[in-house]
Amino acid sequence: MSTEAKTLKGFRDIMPADALAKERMLDIVKKVFQSFGFVPIETPHLEYLSCLNSQGGEEISKEIYHFKDSGGRDVALRFDQTVPLARFISQHENELQLPFKRYAIGNVFRGENPQAGRYREFTQCDFDFIGADSILSDFEIIQVICSSMKALGINDFTVAINSRKILNAFLSYIGVDGVETVLRIVDKLAKIGSEKVLSLLVDEGISESNSRKILEFVSVRSNGLNSEFLQILDTYASLTEQLSESISELKEIIKLANVSEVCVGKIEVDFSIARGLAYYTGVVYETTLNNLPSIGSVCSGGRYDDLTKSFGKENLSGVGASIGIDRLIAGLEKLGLSSSASTAVNLMVANIDEDLMSEVSMLADSLRSNGISVELYPTVTKLKKQLGFAHKKQIPYVAILGQDELSNGIVALKNMSTGDQENLPVAEVIKKVK
Amino acid sequence: MSTEAKTLKGFRDIMPADALAKERMLDIVKKVFQSFGFVPIETPHLEYLSCLNSQGGEEISKEIYHFKDSGGRDVALRFDQTVPLARFISQHENELQLPFKRYAIGNVFRGENPQAGRYREFTQCDFDFIGADSILSDFEIIQVICSSMKALGINDFTVAINSRKILNAFLSYIGVDGVETVLRIVDKLAKIGSEKVLSLLVDEGISESNSRKILEFVSVRSNGLNSEFLQILDTYASLTEQLSESISELKEIIKLANVSEVCVGKIEVDFSIARGLAYYTGVVYETTLNNLPSIGSVCSGGRYDDLTKSFGKENLSGVGASIGIDRLIAGLEKLGLSSSASTAVNLMVANIDEDLMSEVSMLADSLRSNGISVELYPTVTKLKKQLGFAHKKQIPYVAILGQDELSNGIVALKNMSTGDQENLPVAEVIKKVK
Numbered sequence: 096m097s098t099e100a101k102t103l104k105g106f107r108d109i110m111p112a113d114a115l116a117k118e119r120m121l122d123i124v125k126k127v128f129q130s131f132g133f134v135p136i137e138t139p140h141l142e143y144l145s146c147l148n149s150q151g152g153e154e155i156s157k158e159i160y161h162f163k164d165s166g167g168r169d170v171a172l173r174f175d176q177t178v179p180l181a182r183f184i185s186q187h188e189n190e191l192q193l194p195f196k197r198y199a200i201g202n203v204f205r206g207e208n209p210q211a212g213r214y215r216e217f218t219q220c221d222f223d224f225i226g227a228d229s230i231l232s233d234f235e236i237i238q239v240i241c242s243s244m245k246a247l248g249i250n251d252f253t254v255a256i257n258s259r260k261i262l263n264a265f266l267s268y269i270g271v272d273g274v275e276t277v278l279r280i281v282d283k284l285a286k287i288g289s290e291k292v293l294s295l296l297v298d299e300g301i302s303e304s305n306s307r308k309i310l311e312f313v314s315v316r317s318n319g320l321n322s323e324f325l326q327i328l329d330t331y332a333s334l335t336e337q338l339s340e341s342i343s344e345l346k347e348i349i350k351l352a353n354v355s356e357v358c359v360g361k362i363e364v365d366f367s368i369a370r371g372l373a374y375y376t377g378v379v380y381e382t383t384l385n386n387l388p389s390i391g392s393v394c395s396g397g398r399y400d401d402l403t404k405s406f407g408k409e410n411l412s413g414v415g416a417s418i419g420i421d422r423l424i425a426g427l428e429k430l431g432l433s434s435s436a437s438t439a440v441n442l443m444v445a446n447i448d449e450d451l452m453s454e455v456s457m458l459a460d461s462l463r464s465n466g467i468s469v470e471l472y473p474t475v476t477k478l479k480k481q482l483g484f485a486h487k488k489q490i491p492y493v494a495i496l497g498q499d500e501l502s503n504g505i506v507a508l509k510n511m512s513t514g515d516q517e518n519l520p521v522a523e524v525i526k527k528v529k
Numbered sequence: 530m531s532t533e534a535k536t537l538k539g540f541r542d543i544m545p546a547d548a549l550a551k552e553r554m555l556d557i558v559k560k561v562f563q564s565f566g567f568v569p570i571e572t573p574h575l576e577y578l579s580c581l582n583s584q585g586g587e588e589i590s591k592e593i594y595h596f597k598d599s600g601g602r603d604v605a606l607r608f609d610q611t612v613p614l615a616r617f618i619s620q621h622e623n624e625l626q627l628p629f630k631r632y633a634i635g636n637v638f639r640g641e642n643p644q645a646g647r648y649r650e651f652t653q654c655d656f657d658f659i660g661a662d663s664i665l666s667d668f669e670i671i672q673v674i675c676s677s678m679k680a681l682g683i684n685d686f687t688v689a690i691n692s693r694k695i696l697n698a699f700l701s702y703i704g705v706d707g708v709e710t711v712l713r714i715v716d717k718l719a720k721i722g723s724e725k726v727l728s729l730l731v732d733e734g735i736s737e738s739n740s741r742k743i744l745e746f747v748s749v750r751s752n753g754l755n756s757e758f759l760q761i762l763d764t765y766a767s768l769t770e771q772l773s774e775s776i777s778e779l780k781e782i783i784k785l786a787n788v789s790e791v792c793v794g795k796i797e798v799d800f801s802i803a804r805g806l807a808y809y810t811g812v813v814y815e816t817t818l819n820n821l822p823s824i825g826s827v828c829s830g831g832r833y834d835d836l837t838k839s840f841g842k843e844n845l846s847g848v849g850a851s852i853g854i855d856r857l858i859a860g861l862e863k864l865g866l867s868s869s870a871s872t873a874v875n876l877m878v879a880n881i882d883e884d885l886m887s888e889v890s891m892l893a894d895s896l897r898s899n900g901i902s903v904e905l906y907p908t909v910t911k912l913k914k915q916l917g918f919a920h921k922k923q924i925p926y927v928a929i930l931g932q933d934e935l936s937n938g939i940v941a942l943k944n945m946s947t948g949d950q951e952n953l954p955v956a957e958v959i960k961k962v963k
Contacts, residue, residue: 097841098583100619102573103604108617109571110624111631118559118569125552130897132874132904135552137543139536139650140574140636141594141606149532160575162596165640170537172575183542185534190544192921194907197545202574206599216573227907231886235905238894354887355894407531440566452665453788460672460789463564470566471669473628473661487626 105208105215116424116433117218121200124220124243124418128198131239133222136197138179140204144169146182149405158205172204176221177374177402177415184225184413185406193226193411200420214421223396223415230344233378233398234351236416240382240394241357243418248432251385252393254361256348257368258378259397260341261331265312268335269305277301278369281313285367289314313367324364348378374399380416384426393423439468442492442528443485446472455496458506458521462494465525485511492528539642539649550858550867551652555634558654558677558852562632565673567656570631572613574638578603580616583839592639606638610655611808611836611849618659618847619840627660627845634854648855657830657849664778667812667832668785670850674816674828675791677852682866685819686827688795690782691802692812693831694775695765699746702769703739711735712803715747719801723748747801758798782812808833814850818860827857873902876926876962877919880906889930892940892955896928899959919945926962 102108109117125135144161148171161171173179176199184195200220207215222239224232237254244252262281263274271277280295289310296306312331317324328346332339345364352358370379377398384393396416403411427433444459446452459471470490472481478495485493495507500518508524509516519527536542543551559569578595582605595605607613610633618629633655640649656673658666671688678686696715697708705711714729723744730740746765751758766776779798786792804813811832818827830850837845861867878893880886893905904924906915912929919927929941934952942958943950953961 098577098579098839100580100616100840101577102616102620103575103577103598103602104600106573106575108573108621110621111568111570114569114571117571122556129873130902132877132902134545134873135548136545137548137551139540139542141537141540141638141650143532143535143537145532146534160598164537164594166538168537182534182536186536187542187544192918196904204575216575224907229880229908231880231890231905232907234890235907242897351887351890354891356898357894405532406534439563439568443566446663446665453785456665456668456785457788460791463676464790468564468566470630471665473658473666473669474663484626 103215105206107214113424115439116427117420120247120420120424121220123246125198125200127239127243127246128222130242131196131235133196133198133239136183136199137201138173138176138183138199140172140202141170142173142179142182144171146406147171147173147178149178149181155205158207160204160206173201174205175203176201176219176417177223177399180221180223180225180413180415181402182406184411185403185408188408188411194232195225196223197225198222217419217421220418220420221415222417223413225413226411227414228400228412230347230378231351233414234348234355236396236414237348237352237358237362237380238355240380240416240418241355241361243394244382245357247423247427249384249427252361253363253383253385254358254394255363255365255368255381255383256345256378257364257366258341258345259369259375260377261338261345261366262312262369264335264337264341265331266309268338269308271301271305271309273299277309281309281367282369284313315364315366317364345378370395370397374402376400378414384430387426387430390422390426390429392419393426394418440470440488440490441468442494442524443470443472443481443488443490445478445481445493445495446475447478447481447495447497449475451496451498451501454501458494458496461521462525462528465529467525467528482509482511494524537649539640541648547858549873550861551854554681554854554858555654557680559632559634561673561677561680562656564676565630565669567630567632567673570617570633571635572607572610572617572633574606574636575604576607576613576616578605580840581605581607581612583612583615589639592641594638594640607635608639609637610635610653610851611657611833614655614657614659614847614849615836616840618845619837619842622842622845628666629659630657631659632656651853651855654852654854655849656851657847659847660845661848662834662846664781664812665785667848668782668789670830670848671782671786671792671796671814672789674814674850674852675789675795677828678816679791681857681861683818683861686795687797687817687819688792688828689797689799689802689815689817690779690812691798691800692775692779693803693809694811695772695779695800696746696803698769698771698775699765700743702772703742705735705739705743707733711743715743715801716803718747749798749800751798779812804829804831808836810834812848818864821860821864824856824860824863826853827860828852874904874922874924875902876928876958877904877906877915877922877924879912879915879927879929880909881912881915881929881931883909885930885932885935888935892928892930895955896959896962899963901959901962916943916945928958 159171159174164170202216202218204216284292293306328342332342352362368379368381375397379397381392382394398414400412444455446455459469462469493509505518506524508519593605593608598604636650636652638650710733718726727740762776766773786796802815809831813831815826816828832848834846878889880889893903896903927943939952940958942953
């Protein structure tokens with residue numbers, strides 16, 4: 096009886112070309128993180144359900160994969176890496192130097208209905224700054240986003256920023272309760288349009304006049320601090336002290352961005368940005384590829400000042416963001432910006448004589464010790480078949496060693512793109528291929 | 530109400546120093562894998578229980594984390610990466626070039642009772658060679674093991690090899706059934722000693738005479754092909770054709786190892802090596818650190834010729850191994866061979882004046898763009914506190930920028946190990962720190 100070989104609905108395998116691209120991209124962003132002093136940590140994929148459920152809000156709670164383990168514990172697969180970070184910080188506070196900056200690259204799980212390009216398991220590449228309430232830390236997260244994008248060779252992107260505080264202050268000013276509900280609806284603006292957002296707000300019992308004010312508010316957007324935009328900000332700032340304070344914070348961040356070589360021209364203020372997750376309390380970020388806005392944000396995050404509160408720690412603030420690496424890879428592929436190399440091999444050693452197994456193995460060995468990536472064809476078959484394999488795998492050179500070559504101390508080297516073949520000593524093969 | 534911040538029993542967080550060490554080690558072994566033509570793939574952490582249960586045997590089956598998902602599917606967390614590889618190969622056979630060599634670095638889950646240094650979630654670093662039944666592929670796995678160890682700076686290690694075929698042939702010769710049971714007991718030899726193995730075998734209904742023969746057989750061990758050892762091999766080989774064939778295969782592999790610079794002197798034949806997992810059919814490997822054998826094998830594997838059979842594919846053979854990276858890190862720590870750097874930061878920029886936030890941010894930026902890893906202290910606090918932070922994090926330099934320095938176009942650079950401080954222009958700081 097045989098089992099059907101298939102992945103679960105919403106799950107997928109990552110094939111070599113994509114996995115290689117992902118590895119290279121992660122290597123690049125890790126270097127960026129480290130250049131800002133972020134260090135890696137790892138937390139388990141599986142945690143107590145109560146830990147994960149302690150933050151994140153109702154929306155996400157429905158999507159958590161959870162079950163009872165064989166010891167009867169309620170356990171769950173992490174749905175993000177921010178709540179586990181809060182648990183980590185609370186648990187290890189005494190072992191850490193604050194402020195603490197960590198990155199974490201790992202998979203998270205959400206049982207949502209899979210849509211095009213969205214999966215139930217995906218990789219998040221998080222970087223967070225814990226124990227710092229200075230806006231320099233909010234700004235540093237933006238710098239890391241911009242530096243990462245540029246290091247990945249992406250120059251056409253926009254980091255949209257907003258502040259939960261501004262939205263909260265505005266809702267409080269017009270006398271609307273239920274911030275979380277409004278946020279959830281407003282978060283859909285780009286997807287469903289303003290008319291539908293308006294009717295959803297009215298459905299929640301918000302007056303039409305207030306709903307229109309909310310819509311007007313969330314339409315505020317600008318990619319710089321031009322005078323017209325500053326005037327709009329000043330008008331809102333003049334309404335209440337809360338609004339004045341939170342808008343002035345945002346302006347400080349934009350000023351820092353304007354003098355940062357890596358950020359200048361990349362930052363846009365967008366009052367509609369809310370982020371779906373309940374734990375954000377301050378500045379929030381979303382990053383879109385200018386030529387492919389349809390795939391949504393490839394790097395999102397924000398400030399969460401109360402994240403460790405649910406673990407009994409009051410005063411640890413945090414700010415961070417997460418690169419959606421899978422979505423970014425898909426986006427770069429669509430834009431034709433990704434490398435699609437399915438191999439990193441420089442040369443294949445063919446295997447044409449049962450009696451020469453040791454010799455071809457030694458040849459491969461000595462090429463490798465000279466820094467060449469070598470695939471040794473493992474079985475003696477027709478040379479044509481072996482060359483076909485090398486061709487399909489786009490391996491640039493094939494080295495052939497038979498009894499004749501061996502007795503003459505040479506190797507036949509075939510250039511797979513020109514088809515040329517020449518007899519060379521090993522030292523020459525190394526020079527040629529390197 | 531607050532939630533207790535703790536990880537599940539048998540699970541753990543990996544702190545920055547260990548996570549940095551792990552990242553560096555994985556970068557090194559990935560380069561080795563690629564130099565042999567292995568490419569990365571990723572498979573989901575969560576699979577159909579039926580897929581994972583299709584191989585691996587009874588022992589492991591008890592340890593699988595499984596549950597019903599919200600769609601009523603029986604799902605499970607992978608317990609290794611070999612069974613998912615079999616599923617992957619069966620599912621994607623038409624998209625792959627055979628022979629196919631992949632590596633996969635990921636976490637696996639086993640609900641066993643946690644012991645010292647063993648966790649319910651741990652990282653495996655697998656490399657496998659699919660669709661090749663040549664002994665060159667068995668040997669290549671040994672080469673990759675030896676190359677990886679050496680690239681990691683480990684020179685004192687032994688790869689013990691054996692063959693399931695030899696053990697099967699011998700049991701069949703003496704007329705003992707239940708190979709799996711014998712394997713499971715024999716696998717405990719190093720842990721519980723020969724007397725206990727003997728009594729466990731007898732408990733299973735094997736005659737004492739046969740049990741003693743099994744014990745004598747599994748005591749065969751040699752680190753080379755000396756004449757005495759060859760004579761023992763020849764004696765066993767002379768018993769049946771099966772034994773003769775399987776022993777001659779093992780001898781071929783040892784011959785290849787003897788002419789390989791990276792393997793020579795590292796290989797030992799050990800007839801007691803069985804490996805716990807049911808899917809192995811041929812050569813099996815275990816790797817121990819000579820100065821720390823007590824931690825067990827840090828890289829194990831073997832040949833599994835029928836792995837894809839349970840998915841309805843008959844003829845795909847495979848051979849591979851897995852580096853137990855967590856165990857290896859623990860081992861290197863015990864041996865004092867690991868680096869324990871908890872930061873990769875070269876310099877910290879202090880933050881001493883609220884009015885100079887843009888300026889310190891720009892200073893940090895310009896140092897980074899010159900290849901220096903820079904931590905910017907995010908809040909304005911007493912310099913002493915900031916220096917204390919840099920000291921604890923072992924950051925070698927601190928740059929201080931106040932109004933005086935700014936107006937003179939210089940930076941005060943403090944060398945944290947000597948305590949010396951000098952005023953330098955930024956260009957000089959860059960030269961000094963790099």
